[in-house]
Each structure stands twice: as structure tokens, then as C-alpha cells.
Amino acid sequence: MREEFPQRAGNAYPQGLCKELVAVAPDLDLASRPSASAEDVIVARGLEKTYTDVRAVRGVDFTIRRGECFAFLGPNGAGKSSTIRMLSCLSPLSGGELTVLGHKADIGERRIKERLGIVSQDDNVDPDLSLMENLLVYARYFSMPAEEARQHAEELLTFMQLEGRSKAAVRELSGGMRRRLVIARALMHHPDILVLDEPTTGLDPQARLLVWGAVQQLKAQGVTIVLTTHYMDEAERLADRLVVMDHGRILQEDAPRPLIERTVGREAVEIWHRGGDDAPFIAAAGDALLLSDRHGDTLVLYAGEPGRIGQAFARSGIAPERMLVRPTNLEDVFLTLTGRDLRE
Amino acid sequence: MNRTLRLLRSAGAVWWRDFVAWRKFWRSSILLNFGEPLTNLLALGVGLGAYVAVMQGVSFLQFIAPGLLAVTAMNAVTFDAGFETYDKLNSSGVYAAMLTSPLTVPEIVLGEYLWEATRAILYGAVFFVVILAFGLVHSWWSLLLPVPLILFGVLFTAPALYVAAVARTHEQLFYYFSLVITPMFMFSGVFFPVAHLPWIVQDIIYILPLYHGVLLTRAMVLGQMTPSIVWQFVWLILYAAVLAYLPVRALARRLTT
Numbered sequence: 082m083r084e085e086f087p088q089r090a091g092n093a094y095p096q097g098l099c100k101e102l103v104a105v106a107p108d109l110d111l112a113s114r115p116s117a118s119a120e121d122v123i124v125a126r127g128l129e130k131t132y133t134d135v136r137a138v139r140g141v142d143f144t145i146r147r148g149e150c151f152a153f154l155g156p157n158g159a160g161k162s163s164t165i166r167m168l169s170c171l172s173p174l175s176g177g178e179l180t181v182l183g184h185k186a187d188i189g190e191r192r193i194k195e196r197l198g199i200v201s202q203d204d205n206v207d208p209d210l211s212l213m214e215n216l217l218v219y220a221r222y223f224s225m226p227a228e229e230a231r232q233h234a235e236e237l238l239t240f241m242q243l244e245g246r247s248k249a250a251v252r253e254l255s256g257g258m259r260r261r262l263v264i265a266r267a268l269m270h271h272p273d274i275l276v277l278d279e280p281t282t283g284l285d286p287q288a289r290l291l292v293w294g295a296v297q298q299l300k301a302q303g304v305t306i307v308l309t310t311h312y313m314d315e316a317e318r319l320a321d322r323l324v325v326m327d328h329g330r331i332l333q334e335d336a337p338r339p340l341i342e343r344t345v346g347r348e349a350v351e352i353w354h355r356g357g358d359d360a361p362f363i364a365a366a367g368d369a370l371l372l373s374d375r376h377g378d379t380l381v382l383y384a385g386e387p388g389r390i391g392q393a394f395a396r397s398g399i400a401p402e403r404m405l406v407r408p409t410n411l412e413d414v415f416l417t418l419t420g421r422d423l424r425e
Numbered sequence: 426m427n428r429t430l431r432l433l434r435s436a437g438a439v440w441w442r443d444f445v446a447w448r449k450f451w452r453s454s455i456l457l458n459f460g461e462p463l464t465n466l467l468a469l470g471v472g473l474g475a476y477v478a479v480m481q482g483v484s485f486l487q488f489i490a491p492g493l494l495a496v497t498a499m500n501a502v503t504f505d506a507g508f509e510t511y512d513k514l515n516s517s518g519v520y521a522a523m524l525t526s527p528l529t530v531p532e533i534v535l536g537e538y539l540w541e542a543t544r545a546i547l548y549g550a551v552f553f554v555v556i557l558a559f560g561l562v563h564s565w566w567s568l569l570l571p572v573p574l575i576l577f578g579v580l581f582t583a584p585a586l587y588v589a590a591v592a593r594t595h596e597q598l599f600y601y602f603s604l605v606i607t608p609m610f611m612f613s614g615v616f617f618p619v620a621h622l623p624w625i626v627q628d629i630i631y632i633l634p635l636y637h638g639v640l641l642t643r644a645m646v647l648g649q650m651t652p653s654i655v656w657q658f659v660w661l662i663l664y665a666a667v668l669a670y671l672p673v674r675a676l677a678r679r680l681t682t
Contacts, residue, residue: 171524171525171681173681188681189527191529194526194527195527197525201518201521205517205518207442207446207517207519209445209446209449209517214445222435222526222528223527224438266522270526
């Protein structure tokens with residue numbers, strides 16, 4: 082797993098990692114109800130969240146199907162976490178409707194919480210307890226029988242590659258280990274839906290790979306995954322479908338590839354030229370051009386089909402000094418939809 | 426599952442979490458909660474007691490010992506509920522994690538009452554052994570001491586949880602300790618009978634729950650149980666009942682917005 086790092090927005094799938102995970106936990110049954118069907122497990126209609134003076138979520142609709150990985154993408158303050166907190170029954174709705182596993186989402190809705198595994202943004206593992214105690218104490222909150230809990234806890238520590246540390250104090254763990262422990266904890270009660278709020282924020286590449294591998298394996302076992310992230314490669318790699326949110330609204334919804342191609346085409350041409358005029362390039366690209374965007378000294382031209390801008394440039398005799406041709410990715414979609422302004 | 430049973434099971438799980446955490450540090454925890462009342466007992470009871478011959482018919486040491494037992498329990502509950510709850514809310518995220526499970530805020534609060542009642546009995550019992558060794562226990566009524574201590578587990582935990590929920594900084598917790606708990610400790614009849622104080626001061630003292638707790642523990646340890654002692658019980662039960670729900674809303678506001 083260490084020799085194969087994911088390049089930014091690359092498509093290298095961590096094959097080795099998944100095999101390794103399967104190898105260490107061959108009989109691990111993480112999903113209580115397997116088999117993916119098209120059943121809708123989470124349905125939101127006109128969902129709203131208002132804090133005292135902020136409208137964090139402004140009427141969003143989405144439907145999440147059983148067994149899929151559904152991602153909420155958006156800059157800070159887009160309303161992702163508020164949405165996640167509402168569907169986790171941790172925050173009351175301000176408006177609209179939200180159904181999770183056939184029950185209306187509401188604060189303390191036990192029937193939903195019993196079937197949801199929640200990995201929140203902050204690693205809220207219990208600092209006074211060991212790793213094993215963290216899992217066993219959590220199992221008690223679900224009234225799990227002690228013996229079953231212990232056995233499953235051991236399986237999960239192995240699954241998250243924390244075996245051999247079960248007696249360690251949480252204080253001794255690295256950030257990546259803490260996050261893995263939170264994920265293991267969220268799986269203690271065999272949830273149908275795993276909710277991950279920015280699961281790899283602040284993790285190093287190795288830990289990110291491990292988390293991704295685990296998520297992919299869980300999905301393969303039929304667990305529905307709900308994910309928020311602002312890492313484009315993470316969304317592109319994991320999500321079957323995603324929504325791009327900003328300012329409390331959903332801007333786009335689709336599977337990653339169709340969304341990318343629909344919004345920014347298939348190829349991006351980046352041209353660096355200081356203070357110059359973009360018009361000649363845009364004119365030369367002609368009808369090959371789908372969209373253009375500028376940030377700083379970089380002009381980005383998007384094309385529906387690969388190679389067409391290059392051909393158009395060749396015909397017009399334009400040869401930019403510094404030019405990069407690359408496939409489009411989710412980041413292009415994201416920046417095109419949400420703009421380049423910094424968010425606090 | 427029946428609702429009451431579920432409530433108790435959930436509260437029991439919260440109790441268990443606190444117990445598992447406490448188990449790691451129990452020695453230092455007992456030592457910390459034990460040092461201060463023991464110092465008071467020795468310095469005041471033996472030292473000052475040499476100059477104060479008799480108080481209400483008993484030696485000064487004898488007079489203050491049962492009250493200090495009540496104070497030990499109050500402090501064991503108050504400081505733990507205050508600091509631990511503040512950390513569970515603001516740094517460790519223990520409560521936030523609990524709420525990702527089916528546990529609800531009222532169940533968590535009930536669990537904390539059960540745990541603090543356990544602590545009150547435990548730390549009260551340790552102090553009891555000391556005063557027993559000093560020959561200061563005179564009645565089998567002492568066996569009923571866990572009853573007021575359990576009530577302490579609710580009535581002193583409730584305001585501490587509330588303060589921890591509304592406090593924005595650690596310093597604000599100390600306001601509660603030094604402006605409420607310490608004066609209560611000094612004026613609740615632990616060290617002197619309040620009968621000689623001006624009537625308005627007596628009225629204020631009569632409102633303090635520790636005052637009734639001290640009268641009750643003293644009556645039990647000295648075997649001076651009179652029918653009017655029932656009123657001290659009634660007061661403690663009343664306080665526990667009135668305060669029990671106080672922290673629920675404050676905690677819910679912090680945890681589920």
C-alpha cells in the first residue's frame with residue numbers, strides 16, 4: 082500500500098489496499114442487510130436549516146438509494162454538515178421533510194439512530210478509555226450483548242488496522258488512528274447507513290488510502306455511504322452520485338463523470354500568461370471551446386472533446402509558451418460552480 | 426422495550442462509561458477527595474477543638490465530623506460533575522459521541538445522577554471509615570447514610586451540570602465553586618450551630634441544601650434521630666426533585682442545535 086500513492090485527482094484505485102483488508106478480515110460481516118437495491122433510504126424535500134441569524138440550508142431536495150455512496154460536496158459553510166446533522170437526528174429541521182429508512186428524521190429518533198453509523202468531523206473518541214473500551218462502551222449505548230460486542234470490536238480493530246493496540250490509551254494515538262477508531266466505533270452496531278462528515282480531513286496520504294479502502298469495502302458489502310468532503314479526488318473516487326452545494330443550496334446533482342463532462346467537458350487547457358489578453362486564445366479555440374475561466378495568471382479553456390483546442394491552436398498558428406493539457410476533473414466543476422472566492 | 430426499562434438501561438450505559446473511566450484513576454481520585462476533609466477534621470477538630478470544649482453537648486471534633494462527611498460527598502459530586510461535564514462538552518466530545526447512538530439527553534443526565542450518587546456514597550464511605558476509626562460514630566442509624574448521599578448525587582449534580590453547560594470558560598466554573606459551594610460549606614452549620622446568628626441569616630441558611638444534609642448526617646451519626654428530622658429528608662427530596670430537570674434543557678441546547 083505504501084508504494085502506490087494516489088496522485089491528485091488521479092484514477093489510481095488502491096487495489097492493493099482493498100485486497101489487504103479483505104485478507105486480514107475475510108469473514109467480517111459489517112452489513113446486517115446486504116444486497117443493493119434501488120430502494121430509497123434517505124429522502125429530503127425542501128429541507129431547511131436556520132440558525133439564529135444564518136440560513137444554512139435553503140430548501141434542498143435529494144434522494145439517497147440503498148447501497149450507493151452519495152457525496153455532499155461544497156466549500157466551507159455550504160450547508161453540508163448541517164444537512165448531515167439533520168439526517169443523523171442530531172439537529173432539528175427548520176423546514177421541509179426528511180425521511181430516513183422510512184422514519185421521519187427528528188431529534189432523538191431512536192429507530193433511525195439504531196441503524197446509522199455516524200463519523201463526525203471532530204474525532205470525538207473518549208480520551209479516558211482505551212481503544213477496546215471505547216468500542217465496548219459504545220456498544221452498551223446500543224444495548225449490545227457484551228460477548229458479541231467484544232468479538233465484533235476485535236474484528237473491527239483488525240479491519241481498521243488497529244489490532245494489537247486494543248489496550249492502548251486513546252491519547253497515544255495519531256490523528257489517523259483516532260479517525261480509524263471513530264470509524265470502527267460507528268460500525269459497532271452493524272449500521273445500514275454509514276455517515277461520514279469529512280472523513281479524511283487532516284489525514285496523511287496513507288491514512289486516507291486506508292479510509293477509502295474501508296469505505297469501498299463497506300459499500301461492496303451493501304452499506305449505504307453518505308459522505309461530505311471538500312476533497313475532489315475523494316468524491317470522484319468514492320461517490321456513485323454527488324451533489325454540489327453552496328450557500329445552502331444544491332447547484333448540481335449527478336454521477337461524478339457525467340457531471341464533469343456536462344459542466345466542463347472532457348479536457349482542460351491551462352495557459353499561463355501574465356497580464357496578457359485572453360481574446361486571441363479564446364478566438365483561436367473557436368467552437369471547440371465550451372467554457373473559459375481565469376484565475377491569477379492562468380487562463381483555463383474547457384473543451385467537450387480531447388485534442389480539439391490543440392488542433393484549433395495549430396490551425397491558427399498559436400503556440401502559448403506555457404500550456405498544460407489535462408483531463409477535466411471535479412475540481413473544475415467545483416470551481417466553476419462555486420467560484421474562486423475564499424470561504425471562511 | 427418498555428420505556429422505563431430502556432431509560433434505565435441507557436442511563437446504566439452512561440454510568441458504566443463513567444465507571445470505566447474512573448477505574449483508571451481511582452486511587453488518585455480518592456486521595457484527592459479525601460485529603461481536604463481529613464485536613465479539616467484534624468486541623469479544626471483536633472487543633473481548634475482544644476480551645477472549643479463542648480458544642481451542643483458533644484466535643485468539637487465530634488460536632489464537625491458528620492458535617493464534614495456531608496461536605497466530602499458534596500464536593501466529590503460537585504467538582505466531578507462540573508469539570509468532567511465541561512470537558513465532555515467542550516473538549517473530548519464524549520456527549521456528542523453518545524448522541525450519535527440512540528442515547529438521549531435526559532438519559533445521559535440520569536446516567537450522570539446515578540454515577541454521582543455512586544461517587545457520593547463511595548467517598549462518603551471512605552470518610553465514614555475514618556471517623557469510625559476515630560470513634561466518632563455512635564449509632565446504627567449511620568447505616569442509612571447512603572440515602573441522603575444518593576439525594577446529594579442528584580441535587581448537587583444538577584446545578585453543577587447546568588453551570589458546566591452554560592459556562593464558556595473554565596474560570597466561569599470557578600465562580601460557581603467559590604461563590605456558591607464554598608460559602609455554603611462555611612455557613613451550613615458544619616462548624617457551628619446557626620441558632621445564634623441573626624434571623625435573616627438563619628433564613629438564608631435554611632434555604633441551603635447542605636444545611637439540611639448536615640443536620641441529617643449529624644443526627645444519623647450521633648443517633649439523635651427525632652421526628653422533626655423527617656423535615657430534613659423532605660427538604661433534600663424537594664431539592665432533588667426541583668433541580669433534576671434543570672440541566673436537561675441547557676445540555677440539549679448545547680448538543681442539539
